Amino acid sequence: MIKPSFWESETYLQEADYLIIGSGIVGLSTAIQLKESHPSSRVVILERGSMPSGASTRNAGFACFGSLSELIADLKEESEDAVLAVVEKRWSGLKRLRERVGDEVLEYKEWGGYELFEAKDAQLYETCKEQLEYFNEKLAAITGRQETYRIADDKLNTFQFQGVRQLIWNSAEGQIHTGKMMVALETQARALGVVLVNGVEVTSYEAGSSCVYVYGKGGFEIKAAKVALCSNGFARELLPELKVRPARNQVLITKPILGLPFKGTFHYNEGYVYFRNVGNRVLLGGYRDMAAEEETTAKFGLTEKIQTALKDFLETVILPGRVIEIEQWWSGIMGIGVSKDPIVKALGPRVYAGVRLGGMGVAIGSLVGEELAALMLGS
Ligand SMILES: Cc1cc2nc3c(=O)[nH]c(=O)nc-3n(C[C@H](O)[C@H](O)[C@H](O)COP(=O)(O)OP(=O)(O)OC[C@H]3O[C@@H](n4cnc5c(N)ncnc54)[C@H](O)[C@@H]3O)c2cc1C
Numbered sequence: 254m255i256k257p258s259f260w261e262s263e264t265y266l267q268e269a270d271y272l273i274i275g276s277g278i279v280g281l282s283t284a285i286q287l288k289e290s291h292p293s294s295r296v297v298i299l300e301r302g303s304m305p306s307g308a309s310t311r312n313a314g315f316a317c318f319g320s321l322s323e324l325i326a327d328l329k330e331e332s333e334d335a336v337l338a339v340v341e342k343r344w345s346g347l348k349r350l351r352e353r354v355g356d357e358v359l360e361y362k363e364w365g366g367y368e369l370f371e372a373k374d375a376q377l378y379e380t381c382k383e384q385l386e387y388f389n390e391k392l393a394a395i396t397g398r399q400e401t402y403r404i405a406d407d408k409l410n411t412f413q414f415q416g417v418r419q420l421i422w423n424s425a426e427g428q429i430h431t432g433k434m435m436v437a438l439e440t441q442a443r444a445l446g447v448v449l450v451n452g453v454e455v456t457s458y459e460a461g462s463s464c465v466y467v468y469g470k471g472g473f474e475i476k477a478a479k480v481a482l483c484s485n486g487f488a489r490e491l492l493p494e495l496k497v498r499p500a501r502n503q504v505l506i507t508k509p510i511l512g513l514p515f516k517g518t519f520h521y522n523e524g525y526v527y528f529r530n531v532g533n534r535v536l537l538g539g540y541r542d543m544a545a546e547e548e549t550t551a552k553f554g555l556t557e558k559i560q561t562a563l564k565d566f567l568e569t570v571i572l573p574g575r576v577i578e579i580e581q582w583w584s585g586i587m588g589i590g591v592s593k594d595p596i597v598k599a600l601g602p603r604v605y606a607g608v609r610l611g612g613m614g615v616a617i618g619s620l621v622g623e624e625l626a627a628l629m630l631g632s
Contacts, residue, residue: 254471265450269297271629272467272477274455274491276300277309278614279607280483281438282622283629285353288445290630296447297477299469301454307485308614310435311585313504313518313527313538316350316361316427316615318343320368320520321381321402324388327593337391339593343616344395347427350619354437359429364517364530366426367405369570370419378419385421396425412515415573428518428529429615455484455491458604465603479629481605486588487551488608497588497596497609499551503559504538504585505567506531508578521566524612528571534580537567553584587612597624605629 257266271287273280276298284296304310318340319327327336351361370378385402392401405422412420443449453469458480465480482488486499510533518529526539540562541548547556560582567577588609590596595617596609607625610618 254469254473265297265448266475267295268464269448269475269477270294270479271296272465272475272480273298273483274467274480275307275483275485275487276305276439276449276451277307277483277485278435278438278618279309279485279610279621279625280305280481281435281442282619283481283483283607283625284442284447284622285438285445286623286626287629288442288447290626292445297475298442298447298449299453299455299467299475300449300451303451305435307487308585308587308610309618310432311504311583312431312615313529313536314429314431314434314531314615315366315518315527315529316347316429317366317423317518318347318425318616320366320423320524321385321388321421322368322377323520323524325380325384326523333391337395340392341395342620343613344425346617346620347615349623350434350615353441353619354434358437359434361427361429362516363425363427366423366518366520367408368421368423369414369417369519369521370421371416372418375418378421381421398425401425408515413573415570417570426518430531431615434615457491460601460603479603479605481607481625481629482600483607483625485608485610485614486586488588488606490551492600492606495596495606495608496590498549498590500541500587500589501548501550501552501554502538502541502585502587503555503563503582504536505560505563505582506537506580507535507567508580509533510535510572510575510577521570526563526566528567535567535571535577537563537571539563540566551586553586555582555584587614595621597621597628599628 287296403422405420458467464476488495513533516530525542528537540559589611590609597607607621
């Protein structure tokens with residue numbers, strides 16, 4: 254880092270009241286909430302990328318709170334109350350995001366989400382069918398709909414998927430434009446006076462008696478009264494004891510497809526594979542389960558194994574018999590753990606964490622930010 258000027262020391266590098274590491278949806282939501290609660294406080298975000306560089310700008314943009322088979326699987330691990338509490342959190346988190354950013358800016362479309370079942374999923378489909386009414390009753394109090402889930406086999410002819418025997422529709426699922434969400438949050442944060450410093454990779458911090466000293470690559474230094482770690486899948490790089498591990502996801506998007514026969518969001522293979530329309534393109538990602546060990550990495554990258562599987566699924570199941578051109582490939586890094594619950598807590602005096610958002614960050618990121626800000630403000 255070049256030696257800072259007097260002006261930089263007086264502004265960007267001045268001691269912060271609240272310093273946030275990571276400018277994903279959680280970091281930005283936390284900063285916005287802190288500024289809204291305490292407008293005169295000095296809130297600084299340090300982000301190592303030139304843009305947010307984790308999951309928030311690289312995800313699939315599903316505004317979802319759980320497919321039926323996901324909730325059934327969760328019920329095997331957790332109590333009914335715990336499972337419904339997560340659904341409630343995802344539902345109200347989405348509501349909060351939509352209020353904050355606005356449906357028009359988000360390009361929010363409530364076209365619903367579908368779960369695909371092939372012949373090999375017959376048993377799972379029967380279980381889902383048996384439990385459909387039960388979940389509809391439970392979810393009515395959350396979504397306000399009598400029929401959140403519905404058998405949608407009548408769509409099979411329209412969608413033309415190959416080998417798909419049944420579909421279950423979640424009428425309350427939506428989709429957003431992930432990039433526009435993040436630009437809007439960043440714009441809001443800056444408008445409130447949050448100082449966003451890009452290109453700073455935090456390498457360590459040291460909590461003193463009256464402040465925290467934060468150090469970055471190349472000799473960067475700043476002091477803050479309180480610090481929040483919002484680096485999700487990368488959190489263990491700074492704090493190895495945190496129970497969060499990285500999970501890479503690979504994604505493709507096609508070129509526009511004439512007469513694309515479906516719109517909405519789609520879940521397959523227990524949610525490990527997901528696709529949606531983006532206008533008349535298809536975005537498809539997943540198959541992390543095919544190479545679980547290899548994909549437990551915080552390194553961006555693409556592998557032939559997963560790219561081949563995704564391409565094959567695109568060409569044989571989603572759009573059989575069509576010539577499809579792929580526009581772009583990318584990867585993103587999620588933060589996952591043994592539990593689906595995010596870690597939102599004080600790590601010690603003056604230092605906090607809001608990490609491990611799994612595949613639910615679009616849904617719960619706003620609330621995690623608010624919860625984290627409340628913790629920082631309260632102690
Ligand atoms: C491919 C993919 C598809 C997904 N699809 C969906 C979906 O459809 N719906 C949904 O709800 N969720 C989805 N998710 C999950 C969702 O994107 C995440 O849960 C959410 O974005 C996490 O936000 P975050 O702010 O916690 O973390 P991130 O967005 O990862 O932000 C962390 C930030 O910290 C920065 N950082 C890391 N280390 C440092 C450091 N040392 N110093 C400074 N900065 C640092 C990173 O550069 C990054 O910008 C998906 C994730 C992926 C990867």
